[in-house]
Amino acid sequence: MAPTETDRASLVTPEMREQYEKEGYFVLERVLTDEQLELLRGGAQYSIDKLDAAMDAAGVDTIGINHRGKRYFSNMIYEDRPELRSFLFSDTTAQICKATLGEDAYLFWEQYVIKAGDPDTAFAWHQDSGYVHEDHDPYVTIWIALDDVTLDNGPVHLLPYSRSGIKSYVKHITDPVTNDRVCYFGSDPGVPMTAPAGSIVVFSSVVMHRSGPNLTDRNRRVYIAQYSQEVINAKNDTAPAGSFEHFLDGGRIVAEV
Incomplete structure (x- = not known):
């Protein structure tokens, strides 16, 4: 049975905090x-349609790391669908941010990650920080399964600190075929995060991770929200690299919903 809002008193346990560290x-x-869950699922198809329209307009089948009919990384959908704010700035995300970042937090990034049933939907080893730049403090990724995630439909695989030996940003190399940024070429397969719909995997932006292909005939839908302790600016610039909405101030939710 799914929880209710009244079940949120102790969402993140001390043991979970220790494991995060x-x-x-x-x-x-x-x-x-x-x-x-239904709220977040509601924006999934819109996120696909938006990228398909952008590819149509450009006359291409690939934009960055997005590949038509295979995998989609559609970001800042909440700007078009403001109803998503009720989750992005909720008590659920506030508790996660307090447990990982502290009493102050900003929304940094938001996106749907959707893999169609296709053997070419794998995503290479990377750190989320590898898609920003080296000059920022680690932020937190909230990775939400909108469908049951199984070994067959492309779960995220994490490489815990104890197995990678890395707790900081490392240089990434861009794959010329997929445009993926890659930071690990070892043999460790990582820990697969298989989980039922409605589950959340919380991980640091410097945790190395990858995802396998979706070998089923149905989309695997994930929603991602990322938060930072402070505004992250673009490299060599004073403009923000992503969003800059103030979420938590001294532990209090200050974002408008």
């Missing part, structure tokens, strides 16, 4: 309410 991640299984 030692290994860079923890998992919250089946924590979204039915209403939250």
Whole structure:
């Protein structure tokens, strides 16, 4: 049974906080309410349609790391669908941010990651920080399963700190075929994050991770929200690299919903 908002008093346990510090991640299984899950699912198809339209307009089938009919990384959808703000700036995300970042937080990035049923939908080893630049403090990624995530449909695989030996930004190399940025070429397959719909995987932006291909005949839908302790500016610039909405100030939610 899905939880209700009244179940939120102790969403993140001390053990989870300790695991985040030692290994860079923890998992919250089946924590979204039915209403939250349906809210986030509601923007998934829109995120695909938006990128398909952009590819149509450009006359291409690839934009950056997006590949038509295969995988989509559609960001800042909440700007078009403001109803998503009720989750992005909710008590659920506030508790996660307090446990990982502290009493102050900004929304940094938001996106849908959707893999169609296709063997070419794998995503290479990287750190989320590898898609920004080296000059920022690690931020937190909230990775939300909108469908049951199995070994067959492309789960994210994490490389915990104890297995990578890395807790900071490392240089990435761009794959010329997929445009993926790659930071690990070792043999460790990582820990697969298989989880039922409504579960959240919380991990640091410097945790190395990858995802396998979706070998089923159905889309694998994930929603991602990322938060930082301060505004992250673009490299060699004073303009923000992503969003800059103030979420938590001294532990209090200050963002408008």
